[in-house]
Amino acid sequence: MASIFISLGSNINKAHYIRSANAVLSEHFNELVYSSVFESESIGFSGNNFYNSVIGATTELSLDEVCRLLKQIERDHGRTDNDKKFSPRTLDLDLLFYDDVICSSPAQLPRDEIIKNAFVLWPLAEVAPEFIHPVVKQRIADIWQAYDKTQQKLWKVELPVV
Template sequence: MAQVFLGLGSNRQRHHHIAAGLRALHKQFASAEYPMRVASVYESEAIGFAGHDFLNTVVALTTDLSVIELSKSCKAIERAHGHPSSAARFSPRTLDIDVLLYDDKVCDSPVQLPRAEILHNAFVLWPLAELAPHLYHPVKGQTFAQLWQNYRGAQRLQPIEFPFEDLPYLITPNNA
């Protein structure tokens, strides 16, 4: 079983799509033996294009899927919630789910691991540091708490109140 961290983001019907993404991931991955954990939800500005603010969070889960199977599963959830696979990289999103970490795997294919944006985007690093402060970045060799403490980006980011659903085997900031 692999310990996996996924980044979720949305800037179109944001609350609805973040909640829908969490439900879909929960349905597929959460169990009594392997509960799913979710960080606080953060509001951030759009990066790379002019657009509405995003809501972002990070989810920790355990899976026996391979990296490619997990990536395909995430893309299927995105498509089911209105995100076409042909969408430009820097564009509005109903739901975006990215594999950030898969155990301590380092690779460039089938997806880049660890995902480079961990080190560059506050909306990924802060919730990751919240969920796994003592976990080490597999390339940098620093904990995510250390990386967040030393982060020097200028992105606007703030935690928000988010109405998490009361789902079994889901650990949220409200019930941690």
């Protein structure tokens, strides 16, 4: 059984897509742990604010199967393969860790953005504070503690009740 951590992001109908992704992911993975939902400004382009969160889970799926499933869930939620990297999106699912695997294919693991972006690191620190980053060899909580929190604006939000 592998431990995985998935980053979720949306800036189009964001509450709907974050809720929907949580529901779909709960159908495919076990022992889910949810971070708070955070709102942040767009980074790399001018656009609506994003909602971001991280889910920790366990799975019997292989790394390849998890990556294919996440891409399919994105497509099922309106993403296309033609979407630009820095652009508005209905749903962005990024596999952050698959156990302590370090690789570049089928996905970059661990994701570079973990230690660069508060919108990934803060929610990850909520769900996996004791997890050791396999490259930098530090606990996620310690990486977050040392992070320059003045770099990016980020705040917790409650998802509106539909």
